Amino acid sequence: MPVATRWPLVGRRDELDVFARALDDARCDAMCIYGLSGVGKTRLGDECLGFASDTGRRVFRASADGADSGSPLSAIAHLLPADALQDWRAGQEPGSVGRARMLDAVRRVLEPAGVEPGRPVLLLDDVHRIDRSSLAVVDHLLTHDALFVVATVNSDYEVPDTVTQWWGTDRAVRVDLGPLDAVGVDTLLHVVLEGPLDGRASDGLWRTSQGNLLILHELVLGAQANGALAERDGVWRLDGPLGAPARLTELLAQRVTGLTPDGRAILELLALCQPVGLGQLESRFGLDELEELDRAGLIATRADGRRQFVSLAHPLHGEVIRADLEAERARSIMLDHAEALDRLGARRRDDPIRIVSWRLAATGHADPDLLLRAAGIARHDHDFATTARLADASLAIRPTPEGGLLLGEALHNLCSFDEAEAVLAEAAGRATDDELRDRLAAMRRRNLFFGGAGEVAGTASTTSAAYELLAVEAAILTASGQPLEALALLDRADIVSPRARVVASIPRAAALAMTGRTGEALQLTQQAGNEHLELEDLVGVPVPASHGVNELFALVQAGQLDTAEERGRARFDHARGAHDTMSATWLGVHLSRCALAQGRPRSALRWLERLSLPIGGYGLDGLRPIGAAIRALAFALLGNAAASTAAADDIERFGPGFGQFATELRRGRAWALLASDNVEGARDVLMAAADDAERSGLVPAAAWALHDAIHAGAAKAVAPRLAALAEMTDSAIVRVQADHAAALVAADPVELAASATKFEALGAMLLATEAAAAAAAAFRGERDEAAAAALDERARELAARCESARTAAPPPEPNTPQLSRREHDIAALAAQGLASRDIADRLSISVRTLDNHLGRVYAKLGVANRAELAAAFRSQRREDGRP
């Protein structure tokens, strides 16, 4: 009886071609196979690997097997070289495995050896089940062109953001796999069964399976087993019903119920703990039983290095079996297997994590040290949700201050500030080691300040962790709008280790950007970002995305707005994808500020909506006032005085928030006043804001306030002050703001036009519009009508890119070329539909003269016939305000 556990690939040649071409294309580094359960995504993926292997490339497979697919790196741990994970296994402190070293190790494994024709190929089977740490590693390798990825994506499940990002670019091709059609099913069955099927069998199997390969496979094996499908005289015939189209899971359940107790035990073990070594299964259950399951198409064996591993043939089998398992039995299976694996000595590189995860799943607890080590690995990948889960489990068994730090930090990064404080306070009470106490204190202070709950007293420190406390103090000073004090504090610190440099760089870069030293800030950010990747000990270090937040902030401060938006967007998407809510929120606030500076109020408001800042999303209450200020500004630019005023009231209501935005809060109030035509009030607020900002060293913020005051009629007063500020910063936009103000005072049209060009180059479209409009007015003052008209045109173009923002109204559309009185009268009559003869009679002119006049009217209005003339004439009358 020809039973095939692995059916040939039929009807998928086009998809295979897509893969072959993508693999050959250096600009492409991923293929995503998208489709419903059972259409054959994995089968196609395996075929792709086979082809890649035939061409001499190395191929790897990663899948999330078993019940617990969440443990960090579980999907790719088997690809890692033995030394990559041994540090944590050897029992070092949590989180001590360098991410950089681990990535290096993976890269070493994948690096093509000279003779290979190209990148190795990695199949990520069922991406939605693959743990985030593994995806992060793969993502990293993709960005280094170190491999080609084939990912199978089940359309029934939510796709991980990382993967969405792959096919969001043109570096990935996407293949949508549908069911086979009737012809494809017939061909497949003819090949599999090695002979023709009669019409009843072919049609019945097609209709019942609807071309779903998994269902078809189950139907054929089931019908063969019960004799309904049998060969007679060289033809496969269907005698007896296939049954109504059953749901896939019911179909699978039926097949599983007919098994021997041992067969069932094997499947249950695999459903919970796969993959399991072939040798291990063989010694426990015997080879016959395994061969039986293999023939029945329920299990599959795959080689991994020199060893063979057994898994269920399809993940749905696992779901069916797990759904049927009693909790008690599942627990005992996982515990037995964990023990067996422990006894054998963990062989696979990820075995220790798997053992921990099974014990945790089975009993709710496991060896607390192992749990803490697993949490440390997750921390290394900034997977704070998994870190928190594992660290929490470890602490529940045995509370330790190290575990408290790990859990508290994870909770802080998940924006659970109150819980983080409770955990950190408890751990601080337990800590006996001075350095750990300092680290806990630093983390606690950071959590309390940025979580917005208040302050705790700082503690003096003499340990090697002293700089951590210092860095937190500096970060608090910076966020409070006191960058000069922050820089002074950091300058006093004795910073020697790479970790200290990275930790200190975060507040230092922010402080530099705040004072207007944007070049230094950008350089430091980049340097620290690189050094961050090399750090071994990450616990307590803010996430790498913090450098991205600083970079975005510095770019906005420098006025490189288009660059800021582009990079900021990418970082925002990345932070969102990594569930890094805190970084995403800070990035979003700066992107919103950036949009305002670009003169795009609607975009600014959209960013706030995405952050749920209006309602105090994520408990980052310190950011609510700046959200309100942005709304006040944006609505003022949109000419909505009521909404602007309401937002300004919110600023008062929300309190001061993070002091670094103090100037912007007052700008928000001032713009609400401007929107309500309270020019004097606005000017007072803006000048006071600028004074305070200047005193605190917030040079770019002061410049924005002063430049705003131009709208309150203060150009003469602010011009010299802006010129002085421009000398104190390398910010390009402050320089242009100063030039613009000076040109306004001098009514210098050429300088104003130059300012428009410079604002435009930075991406500040609204400021460019204002400058161009002012240039037009200045040209007009010099009676240079042609230059004025050209600048009017420029102002209109620029204004069109400002999402209806209006400060200086762009000039009206140029009038249609003036018709002479006579031409106007003729056009009016012609537009009414009068014939040439009648018009000529009425005006007592010849038809020939009339036609000459009409010709000129057509040319001036740019029309070709009477109908167009009538339309053009009507619209011109409307514009002129005539009925």
Add this chain to the structure above:
Amino acid sequence: VTPEQVAMVQTSYASLGDPTTMAGGFYARLFALDPSAEELFTDGPDVMAGKFAAELAALVEAISSFGDLAARARDLGTRHAAYGVQTTHYHAACEALIGALAEHLGERWNGDLEAAWRRAYNLVAELMMSVAAPAQRQR
């Protein structure tokens, strides 16, 4: 392909009378559908048509025995892969063959017959392509 469809394919092929003319029509249609296919052939049109008719006759006969058909188709597929025949050519060839047969069979052509030929073609084509590596470059 059901036994009834096998019979329909074999009977209709036998009734063609002059398979070489049909084969000529097949190539004309193929090159119209996919001009890139023309580069794959070096023989003159008559030689091509003769070879095609002979191979098609052999396949039509073999289709009633899966073992024979599979061996012949896989062998043929290996040669086609060496010529540089790609998946897109297989798709175009199917339409060309159906069109040429319809033209030659005239009133005897019908929906059932077309379904039978399409299934037979698909079976042979899948067997042929199964031995070829996927196409790496679009021609």
